Amino acid sequence: MNVRTPKNDTPRSAAIASGVSLLVMAAAAAYSYGFVHDRLIVPDDSAATAANLGTFSALFRTGILGWLLIIVCDVIAAWGLYRFFESVNRSLSLLSGWMRLAYTAILGIAVAFLALALLSAEHMTPNDALAAESIWLSLRVFDFVWSVGLVIFGLHLWITGMLIFQAPTAPRWVGVLLQAAALSYLGVHLYKIAVPEMSLWFSTLKAVLSVPMALGELSLAFWLLLKGGRAAPQPSSIPSDSANAELKASESAS
Template identity: 40%
Template sequence: MVAKRNSARIAGITILIMAAVASFTYGYIHNSLVDPNHPETTVSQLRASTWLFRTEIVGWHFILLCDVVVAWALYKFFKDENQQLSQITAVLRLIYAAVLGGAVFKLISILRIINGGEGIAPELADQQMLSFLKSFESTWSFGLIIFGFHLLLLGFLALQSKAIHFFWGVLLILAALSYITIHSSKIGFPEFEGPIKTAEMILSLPMAFGEVGFAVWLIIRGGKPNMKINEALQNS
């Protein structure tokens, strides 16, 4: 029970830290540097704010490390209830982390171009930077589809658990379906960028609150004895 409680705390705390870092790394830095509607402005800002762009890349590496820790901690937390499903869930998160790593490598390539590396002719450098940036977005979107399936299985694990309220399982599944739908649409139907962005804004709350809310539950309640089960055992 102590080991399960520790795993819950590690998973929950790491998810919250990762969410905060992601908000700063992508929500602030990336979105302040990248203007999808003005490529020239994006290239100019990337070149002018190299130190900020480096900070973003460092942030992504930290997020990758957190994903590995969360995959391990959630496996340890759920393995006694369904080891096989827990293993698959953890593997999916590790695959997502690997795909994200491939996406981050595109950002590193942009940094190399800015620093004069990659052996690209100066007149083609800006175009190549935008190409790498687009590749980062599409690769990460593909990774988030895998992440959605990870959340889907995590939701099933939560629903199977007698110690976890069904609300968290339902919320995780809702978040999972939102991730899968939005990012599959981004890759499969890029011509509907406007409606997809609108749908993403609508679904952003369940997408964000699904895992983050569950992380708070893990910190507060995860691995603690279930009072109702204990009372039933005492009265039997």
Template identity: 35%
Template sequence: MLDRTRKVFILVIQLGRGYSIGCHLVALKTDKRLLLTLFPSKPMVDTSKPAPQISLQTAALLAGSAVLIMVFAIPFAEFAVYQKLVVPQKPAETIQNIRANLPLFRTGILCYLITFFCDVLAAWALYLFLKPAHEQLSLLTAWLRVVYAAVNLTVLLNLVTVLRLLTPTDYVTVVDAEQLQTQVMLSLRSFRSGWSFTFNLFGIYLCLLGYLVFRSNYIPGLLGILLAIAGLGYLIDNIRPFVVPDFVINSTLILITGAFEVVFVGWLLIKGTRIEQPA
């Protein structure tokens, strides 16, 4: 009798425990559903719709517009600002010119800055435009231009240093005139040397871009050849001072390489914006 009573008691306890565990499981499931409702693990967006794709026509328009802005901004910064204000081997005259034309000098810095941002935009747009030709190589080419723009941004800080040195402040008033001239000319030469050296990266970029254009079946191959020639021209002109400094290159070569780039820009804006999506 006692054994039977003990068994019944144990059975009741086990049933009670099972009921308690079941209640806990139900509560946990309810809490989990509540938490998932309040804090969903995935964003509550409609993922059934594909992300909008940029067409080749739009990519060509963006790339052509970015480079077209650079075609006007770079000559202005170079010829209307830098070469007008900076006189080589004459630091006193250079400082006087910049101080008398600080707004123009700031505009030149802004033009350089705009061109570097346009470089990034052109790199992205041309990556999309040439992606059907070779996706991996197009991505590598785009990143090379982004690196070129990033290095140029650091080089541009030299002109910002010149601007700060020649802006009237308490610091400038206590600096010796000869020391100020040395600092200004050193910063200007650092900018010019860095600016010229980065064109080696740009030359490699143009060679890769030319290859991509040449192998594509929706862009005239002649444009790829012209871009590759322009890239080689940049490389020859900017490696020369470090390898054979006494060798002089005709300035016509630089004008020709620049003209080849303009031809490609014209094609992007006129023909590229009407191109059909390749199969």
């Protein structure tokens, strides 16, 4: 009986763990940032935002739980991607893994400011302008710290794209999409850090660049789940019918 050892299963197991984590993370981010954050945070209106957080604190708590799920998935993805690409280029894979962990740590710091904003909103008195400004400041700090982390995340994606190019069985188009996503993350968040006042054209550009950001990570996730770590088909050692016929003919002639 042919029993596969745990060592042989490691690339496939790492690919599945990474792919599942990336997809769960994408869903959690769509909920926590795309739904909860966009619904409760009113741009340039600290009073309305503070009132929303106080009124819908339970919803905001679920958003924070979503961020915590993202942090856990990021740790799993960092481990899985390192183990998967370790045999391709151990040094680059290790660097990429540490960069993702560094981003995850920075995200954890950013989420702490969301928790601070929530607690402040739950305990503020009505029409407390000072408390509303304090809540708004916590949300601004979250956004700034997260942008710093996403610059590091962009570098992680760029290195992962390089690993894709070096992997003999990986499709190059996944590497291209990853590096396009990396450049998008770097461009958007370096600009946000350097120029805090967002213009209308930049908001449009950010919306456009969100497409390659999503495509890069999702293409990696689906490829890891469907193809990553699968052993390449080996040629059969059993002679085919035509080969057997040729062999018998040659024996008869001799």
